[in-house]
Amino acid sequence: MTAVRGSTRLANEAWEAMFRAQATLVREFEFDGDWGDVAPREYGVLYALADAEDGLRITDLIDDVLLTQAGVSRLVARLEKRGLVERLADPDDGRACRIVLTSEGRDVQRRVGRAHARHVARAMTRALTAAELETLRDFGKALVAAAPSATSQHSASDSRNTA
Protein backbone atom coordinates (compact mmCIF):
# COMPACT_ATOMS: atom_id res chain seq x y z
CA MET A 1 0.00 0.00 0.00
CA THR A 2 2.78 2.36 0.90
CA ALA A 3 5.56 3.13 -1.50
CA VAL A 4 7.12 -0.19 -2.45
CA ARG A 5 9.77 1.56 -4.53
CA GLY A 6 11.24 3.48 -1.65
CA SER A 7 11.28 0.47 0.61
CA THR A 8 13.61 -1.31 -1.79
CA ARG A 9 16.29 1.22 -1.04
CA LEU A 10 15.61 1.04 2.67
CA ALA A 11 15.65 -2.75 2.66
CA ASN A 12 19.01 -2.76 0.92
CA GLU A 13 20.44 -0.24 3.33
CA ALA A 14 19.30 -2.36 6.23
CA TRP A 15 20.79 -5.47 4.67
CA GLU A 16 24.07 -3.81 3.97
CA ALA A 17 24.30 -2.36 7.47
CA MET A 18 23.56 -5.75 9.00
CA PHE A 19 26.01 -7.42 6.67
CA ARG A 20 28.79 -5.00 7.49
CA ALA A 21 28.14 -5.21 11.21
CA GLN A 22 28.31 -8.96 11.09
CA ALA A 23 31.47 -8.93 9.00
CA THR A 24 33.12 -6.36 11.23
CA LEU A 25 32.39 -8.26 14.39
CA VAL A 26 33.34 -11.64 12.97
CA ARG A 27 36.67 -10.11 12.02
CA GLU A 28 37.14 -8.71 15.46
CA PHE A 29 36.29 -12.03 17.09
CA GLU A 30 38.58 -13.94 14.79
CA PHE A 31 41.41 -11.54 15.20
CA ASP A 32 41.70 -11.06 18.92
CA GLY A 33 39.57 -13.82 20.35
CA ASP A 34 40.82 -16.57 22.60
CA TRP A 35 40.36 -19.37 20.11
CA GLY A 36 43.29 -21.41 21.33
CA ASP A 37 44.03 -23.85 18.55
CA VAL A 38 40.52 -24.23 17.16
CA ALA A 39 39.47 -22.21 14.16
CA PRO A 40 36.16 -20.34 14.43
CA ARG A 41 34.49 -22.78 12.07
CA GLU A 42 35.76 -25.71 14.08
CA TYR A 43 34.33 -24.11 17.17
CA GLY A 44 31.02 -23.85 15.36
CA VAL A 45 30.92 -27.61 15.13
CA LEU A 46 31.82 -28.09 18.78
CA TYR A 47 29.19 -25.56 19.80
CA ALA A 48 26.48 -27.26 17.78
CA LEU A 49 27.43 -30.62 19.23
CA ALA A 50 27.42 -29.33 22.79
CA ASP A 51 23.64 -29.09 22.85
CA ALA A 52 23.00 -32.39 21.09
CA GLU A 53 22.67 -35.26 23.51
CA ASP A 54 22.77 -38.02 20.92
CA GLY A 55 25.18 -36.26 18.64
CA LEU A 56 24.47 -34.88 15.22
CA ARG A 57 24.80 -36.23 11.73
CA ILE A 58 26.91 -34.66 9.02
CA THR A 59 23.85 -33.31 7.29
CA ASP A 60 22.63 -31.68 10.50
CA LEU A 61 25.91 -29.82 10.83
CA ILE A 62 25.68 -28.35 7.34
CA ASP A 63 23.28 -25.66 8.46
CA ASP A 64 25.26 -24.83 11.55
CA VAL A 65 28.62 -24.15 9.96
CA LEU A 66 27.51 -22.96 6.53
CA LEU A 67 29.53 -25.47 4.57
CA THR A 68 28.77 -28.10 1.95
CA GLN A 69 28.39 -31.73 2.89
CA ALA A 70 31.85 -32.47 1.57
CA GLY A 71 33.31 -29.62 3.57
CA VAL A 72 31.66 -30.76 6.78
CA SER A 73 32.86 -34.30 6.17
CA ARG A 74 36.47 -33.16 5.93
CA LEU A 75 36.13 -30.77 8.85
CA VAL A 76 34.77 -33.52 11.05
CA ALA A 77 37.58 -35.80 9.87
CA ARG A 78 40.12 -33.23 11.03
CA LEU A 79 38.44 -32.81 14.38
CA GLU A 80 38.29 -36.55 14.80
CA LYS A 81 41.98 -36.89 14.06
CA ARG A 82 42.65 -34.34 16.79
CA GLY A 83 40.53 -36.24 19.26
CA LEU A 84 37.85 -33.60 19.75
CA VAL A 85 34.94 -35.51 18.26
CA GLU A 86 34.09 -39.11 17.57
CA ARG A 87 32.17 -40.78 14.77
CA LEU A 88 29.65 -43.36 15.92
CA ALA A 89 27.48 -45.57 13.79
CA ASP A 90 23.89 -44.42 13.73
CA PRO A 91 21.72 -47.20 15.18
CA ASP A 92 18.72 -46.15 13.11
CA ASP A 93 20.40 -45.57 9.77
CA GLY A 94 23.27 -47.61 8.40
CA ARG A 95 24.31 -44.89 6.00
CA ALA A 96 24.64 -42.19 8.61
CA CYS A 97 27.08 -41.56 11.42
CA ARG A 98 26.51 -39.67 14.62
CA ILE A 99 29.16 -37.14 15.59
CA VAL A 100 29.63 -36.68 19.31
CA LEU A 101 32.03 -34.66 21.43
CA THR A 102 34.79 -36.47 23.23
CA SER A 103 35.41 -35.35 26.79
CA GLU A 104 38.36 -33.33 25.56
CA GLY A 105 36.20 -31.81 22.88
CA ARG A 106 33.67 -30.85 25.51
CA ASP A 107 36.37 -29.21 27.59
CA VAL A 108 37.64 -27.22 24.64
CA GLN A 109 34.12 -26.15 23.69
CA ARG A 110 33.37 -24.93 27.19
CA ARG A 111 36.61 -23.05 27.56
CA VAL A 112 36.50 -21.37 24.17
CA GLY A 113 32.77 -20.84 24.47
CA ARG A 114 33.06 -18.91 27.70
CA ALA A 115 35.71 -16.59 26.33
CA HIS A 116 33.80 -16.13 23.11
CA ALA A 117 30.54 -15.36 24.90
CA ARG A 118 32.26 -12.68 26.95
CA HIS A 119 33.74 -11.20 23.83
CA VAL A 120 30.39 -11.21 22.06
CA ALA A 121 28.69 -9.62 25.03
CA ARG A 122 31.28 -6.89 25.17
CA ALA A 123 30.94 -6.10 21.48
CA MET A 124 27.17 -6.04 21.50
CA THR A 125 26.59 -4.11 24.70
CA ARG A 126 29.07 -1.40 23.85
CA ALA A 127 26.78 -0.39 21.00
CA LEU A 128 23.25 -1.36 22.02
CA THR A 129 21.09 -1.22 25.12
CA ALA A 130 19.34 -4.24 26.56
CA ALA A 131 16.06 -3.24 24.97
CA GLU A 132 17.74 -2.78 21.62
CA LEU A 133 19.42 -6.16 21.88
CA GLU A 134 16.05 -7.70 22.49
CA THR A 135 14.68 -5.99 19.41
CA LEU A 136 17.64 -7.06 17.31
CA ARG A 137 17.21 -10.65 18.42
CA ASP A 138 13.56 -10.57 17.43
CA PHE A 139 14.43 -9.12 14.03
CA GLY A 140 16.93 -11.90 13.45
CA LYS A 141 14.43 -14.56 14.36
CA ALA A 142 11.81 -12.97 12.15
CA LEU A 143 14.17 -12.93 9.18
CA VAL A 144 14.98 -16.60 9.63
CA ALA A 145 11.36 -17.53 10.18
CA ALA A 146 10.31 -15.79 6.99
CA ALA A 147 12.97 -17.53 4.91
CA PRO A 148 12.07 -20.52 2.76
CA SER A 149 13.16 -23.42 4.90
CA ALA A 150 14.96 -25.47 2.25
CA THR A 151 18.61 -24.57 2.61
CA SER A 152 20.32 -27.59 1.15
CA GLN A 153 22.14 -27.01 -2.09
CA HIS A 154 22.44 -30.64 -3.01
CA SER A 155 18.93 -31.85 -2.50
CA ALA A 156 17.30 -28.76 -3.83
CA SER A 157 13.81 -29.55 -2.65
CA ASP A 158 14.21 -30.58 0.95
CA SER A 159 11.38 -29.09 2.92
CA ARG A 160 12.07 -30.32 6.39
CA ASN A 161 11.90 -28.17 9.44
CA THR A 162 14.71 -27.43 11.84
CA ALA A 163 14.42 -29.81 14.73
Place this chain on the structure above:
Amino acid sequence: MTAVRGSTRLANEAWEAMFRAQATLVREFEFDGDWGDVAPREYGVLYALADAEDGLRITDLIDDVLLTQAGVSRLVARLEKRGLVERLADPDDGRACRIVLTSEGRDVQRRVGRAHARHVARAMTRALTAAELETLRDFGKALVAAAPSATSQHSASDSRNTA
Protein backbone atom coordinates in the same frame (compact mmCIF):
# COMPACT_ATOMS: atom_id res chain seq x y z
CA MET B 1 24.14 0.01 33.86
CA THR B 2 21.77 -2.85 34.31
CA ALA B 3 22.79 -6.30 35.41
CA VAL B 4 25.84 -7.17 33.37
CA ARG B 5 25.40 -10.86 34.07
CA GLY B 6 21.94 -11.15 32.57
CA SER B 7 22.76 -9.00 29.60
CA THR B 8 25.52 -11.39 28.62
CA ARG B 9 22.94 -13.99 27.79
CA LEU B 10 20.78 -11.51 25.96
CA ALA B 11 23.71 -10.12 24.00
CA ASN B 12 24.67 -13.61 22.88
CA GLU B 13 21.12 -14.41 21.87
CA ALA B 14 21.01 -11.26 19.81
CA TRP B 15 24.35 -12.05 18.20
CA GLU B 16 23.37 -15.59 17.36
CA ALA B 17 20.02 -14.49 15.93
CA MET B 18 21.73 -11.89 13.78
CA PHE B 19 24.41 -14.35 12.74
CA ARG B 20 21.90 -16.99 11.72
CA ALA B 21 19.74 -14.52 9.89
CA GLN B 22 22.72 -13.31 7.92
CA ALA B 23 23.89 -16.83 7.16
CA THR B 24 20.42 -17.95 6.13
CA LEU B 25 19.93 -15.06 3.77
CA VAL B 26 23.41 -15.27 2.28
CA ARG B 27 22.69 -18.88 1.48
CA GLU B 28 19.41 -18.04 -0.08
CA PHE B 29 20.98 -15.31 -2.19
CA GLU B 30 23.83 -17.55 -3.28
CA PHE B 31 21.60 -20.44 -4.09
CA ASP B 32 18.85 -18.97 -6.14
CA GLY B 33 20.18 -15.57 -7.05
CA ASP B 34 20.84 -14.41 -10.58
CA TRP B 35 24.59 -14.29 -10.28
CA GLY B 36 25.29 -15.22 -13.84
CA ASP B 37 28.92 -16.29 -13.88
CA VAL B 38 30.23 -14.05 -11.11
CA ALA B 39 30.65 -15.44 -7.60
CA PRO B 40 29.15 -13.40 -4.76
CA ARG B 41 32.60 -12.33 -3.65
CA GLU B 42 33.50 -11.23 -7.13
CA TYR B 43 30.33 -9.20 -7.24
CA GLY B 44 31.41 -7.58 -4.01
CA VAL B 45 34.41 -6.17 -5.80
CA LEU B 46 32.39 -4.95 -8.76
CA TYR B 47 29.89 -3.34 -6.40
CA ALA B 48 32.56 -1.52 -4.46
CA LEU B 49 34.16 -0.31 -7.67
CA ALA B 50 30.86 0.93 -9.08
CA ASP B 51 30.75 3.86 -6.68
CA ALA B 52 34.42 4.78 -7.00
CA GLU B 53 35.03 7.28 -9.76
CA ASP B 54 38.81 6.99 -9.74
CA GLY B 55 38.90 3.32 -8.93
CA LEU B 56 40.07 1.72 -5.73
CA ARG B 57 43.34 0.32 -4.56
CA ILE B 58 43.83 -3.25 -3.43
CA THR B 59 43.99 -2.18 0.18
CA ASP B 60 40.72 -0.30 -0.13
CA LEU B 61 38.98 -3.42 -1.32
CA ILE B 62 40.12 -5.48 1.65
CA ASP B 63 37.39 -4.16 3.91
CA ASP B 64 34.72 -4.49 1.28
CA VAL B 65 35.13 -8.14 0.47
CA LEU B 66 36.44 -9.42 3.80
CA LEU B 67 39.61 -10.96 2.44
CA THR B 68 43.30 -10.56 3.10
CA GLN B 69 45.48 -8.45 0.88
CA ALA B 70 46.79 -11.56 -0.84
CA GLY B 71 43.29 -12.81 -1.44
CA VAL B 72 42.16 -9.54 -2.95
CA SER B 73 45.23 -9.44 -5.15
CA ARG B 74 44.43 -12.81 -6.63
CA LEU B 75 40.73 -12.10 -6.92
CA VAL B 76 41.44 -8.92 -8.84
CA ALA B 77 43.85 -10.83 -11.04
CA ARG B 78 41.11 -13.30 -11.94
CA LEU B 79 38.63 -10.53 -12.68
CA GLU B 80 41.22 -8.79 -14.80
CA LYS B 81 41.85 -11.96 -16.78
CA ARG B 82 38.13 -12.14 -17.47
CA GLY B 83 38.04 -8.57 -18.64
CA LEU B 84 35.77 -7.19 -15.93
CA VAL B 85 38.29 -4.89 -14.26
CA GLU B 86 41.50 -3.19 -15.22
CA ARG B 87 44.63 -2.38 -13.28
CA LEU B 88 45.94 1.14 -13.78
CA ALA B 89 49.07 2.65 -12.39
CA ASP B 90 48.34 5.02 -9.55
CA PRO B 91 49.59 8.48 -10.59
CA ASP B 92 50.21 9.48 -6.97
CA ASP B 93 51.87 6.32 -5.69
CA GLY B 94 54.20 4.16 -7.70
CA ARG B 95 53.64 1.17 -5.45
CA ALA B 96 49.89 1.14 -5.78
CA CYS B 97 47.52 0.34 -8.60
CA ARG B 98 44.03 1.62 -9.14
CA ILE B 99 41.41 -0.97 -10.00
CA VAL B 100 38.66 0.27 -12.28
CA LEU B 101 35.67 -1.38 -13.93
CA THR B 102 35.81 -2.01 -17.65
CA SER B 103 32.64 -1.20 -19.53
CA GLU B 104 31.82 -4.89 -19.55
CA GLY B 105 32.44 -5.04 -15.82
CA ARG B 106 30.10 -2.14 -15.33
CA ASP B 107 27.41 -3.88 -17.35
CA VAL B 108 27.77 -7.05 -15.33
CA GLN B 109 27.68 -5.12 -12.06
CA ARG B 110 24.53 -3.29 -13.03
CA ARG B 111 22.72 -6.37 -14.22
CA VAL B 112 23.64 -8.55 -11.26
CA GLY B 113 23.20 -5.65 -8.88
CA ARG B 114 19.64 -4.98 -9.93
CA ALA B 115 18.62 -8.59 -9.54
CA HIS B 116 20.41 -8.85 -6.23
CA ALA B 117 18.82 -5.69 -4.87
CA ARG B 118 15.38 -7.00 -5.73
CA HIS B 119 16.16 -10.28 -4.06
CA VAL B 120 17.44 -8.54 -0.94
CA ALA B 121 14.39 -6.30 -0.79
CA ARG B 122 12.08 -9.27 -1.09
CA ALA B 123 13.83 -11.16 1.70
CA MET B 124 13.93 -8.23 4.07
CA THR B 125 10.44 -6.89 3.54
CA ARG B 126 8.77 -10.24 3.86
CA ALA B 127 9.89 -10.30 7.50
CA LEU B 128 10.15 -6.68 8.62
CA THR B 129 8.18 -3.47 8.24
CA ALA B 130 9.70 -0.25 6.95
CA ALA B 131 10.05 1.12 10.45
CA GLU B 132 11.74 -2.06 11.58
CA LEU B 133 14.12 -1.96 8.65
CA GLU B 134 15.08 1.52 9.64
CA THR B 135 15.74 0.39 13.18
CA LEU B 136 17.77 -2.58 11.98
CA ARG B 137 19.86 -0.34 9.76
CA ASP B 138 20.57 1.94 12.69
CA PHE B 139 21.56 -0.99 14.87
CA GLY B 140 23.98 -2.19 12.23
CA LYS B 141 25.58 1.20 11.91
CA ALA B 142 25.83 1.51 15.67
CA LEU B 143 27.58 -1.85 15.94
CA VAL B 144 30.12 -0.86 13.31
CA ALA B 145 30.63 2.57 14.81
CA ALA B 146 31.33 1.10 18.23
CA ALA B 147 33.90 -1.36 16.89
CA PRO B 148 37.59 -0.60 17.24
CA SER B 149 38.19 0.93 13.84
CA ALA B 150 41.36 -0.47 12.37
CA THR B 151 41.26 -4.25 12.37
CA SER B 152 43.66 -4.69 9.49
CA GLN B 153 45.27 -8.08 9.64
CA HIS B 154 47.03 -7.80 6.35
CA SER B 155 50.31 -6.35 7.51
CA ALA B 156 52.18 -9.46 8.39
CA SER B 157 54.00 -8.35 11.50
CA ASP B 158 51.16 -6.47 13.05
CA SER B 159 51.04 -5.84 16.75
CA ARG B 160 49.06 -8.81 17.88
CA ASN B 161 49.62 -11.32 20.57
CA THR B 162 49.28 -14.92 19.54
CA ALA B 163 47.79 -16.75 22.46
Place this chain on the structure above:
DNA sequence: TTGGAGTACATGCGAAGTCATGTATCAGCA
Protein backbone atom coordinates in the same frame (compact mmCIF):
# COMPACT_ATOMS: atom_id res chain seq x y z
C1' DT C 1 71.43 13.20 -0.61
C1' DT C 2 71.11 8.98 1.52
C1' DG C 3 70.04 5.17 4.44
C1' DG C 4 66.43 2.88 7.02
C1' DA C 5 61.75 2.02 8.20
C1' DG C 6 57.17 1.59 6.44
C1' DT C 7 53.71 0.65 2.76
C1' DA C 8 51.51 -1.58 -1.62
C1' DC C 9 51.30 -5.31 -4.09
C1' DA C 10 52.64 -10.14 -5.89
C1' DT C 11 53.70 -15.00 -5.23
C1' DG C 12 55.23 -19.92 -3.36
C1' DC C 13 53.20 -23.14 -0.62
C1' DG C 14 50.17 -25.66 2.23
C1' DA C 15 45.48 -25.76 4.21
C1' DA C 16 40.75 -25.90 3.36
C1' DG C 17 36.73 -25.48 0.46
C1' DT C 18 33.64 -26.85 -3.65
C1' DC C 19 32.16 -29.88 -7.41
C1' DA C 20 31.58 -34.20 -9.31
C1' DT C 21 31.34 -38.75 -8.41
C1' DG C 22 31.53 -43.30 -6.05
C1' DT C 23 29.84 -46.62 -2.43
C1' DA C 24 26.69 -48.28 0.81
C1' DT C 25 22.20 -48.10 2.66
C1' DC C 26 17.25 -47.08 2.82
C1' DA C 27 12.48 -46.84 1.11
C1' DG C 28 8.77 -47.84 -1.99
C1' DC C 29 6.61 -50.74 -5.19
C1' DA C 30 5.84 -54.59 -8.56
Place this chain on the structure above:
DNA sequence: TGCTGATACATGACTTCGCATGTACTCCAA
Protein backbone atom coordinates in the same frame (compact mmCIF):
# COMPACT_ATOMS: atom_id res chain seq x y z
C1' DT D 1 12.00 -60.92 -3.36
C1' DG D 2 14.06 -58.03 -6.73
C1' DC D 3 14.27 -53.54 -8.97
C1' DT D 4 14.52 -48.42 -9.00
C1' DG D 5 15.34 -44.09 -7.15
C1' DA D 6 16.70 -41.30 -3.18
C1' DT D 7 19.78 -40.40 0.75
C1' DA D 8 24.25 -40.25 3.79
C1' DC D 9 28.71 -40.01 3.60
C1' DA D 10 33.61 -40.22 1.61
C1' DT D 11 37.02 -38.99 -1.77
C1' DG D 12 39.71 -37.41 -6.08
C1' DA D 13 40.51 -33.32 -8.80
C1' DC D 14 40.56 -28.69 -8.84
C1' DT D 15 40.03 -23.89 -6.98
C1' DT D 16 40.62 -20.50 -3.65
C1' DC D 17 42.34 -18.60 0.57
C1' DG D 18 45.74 -17.36 4.24
C1' DC D 19 50.52 -17.08 5.88
C1' DA D 20 55.00 -15.98 5.07
C1' DT D 21 57.91 -13.65 2.29
C1' DG D 22 59.87 -11.01 -1.67
C1' DT D 23 60.11 -6.78 -4.60
C1' DA D 24 59.49 -2.13 -5.57
C1' DC D 25 58.39 2.25 -4.09
C1' DT D 26 57.56 6.18 -0.55
C1' DC D 27 58.62 8.91 3.37
C1' DC D 28 61.41 10.90 6.80
C1' DA D 29 65.21 12.13 9.43
C1' DA D 30 70.03 13.00 9.71
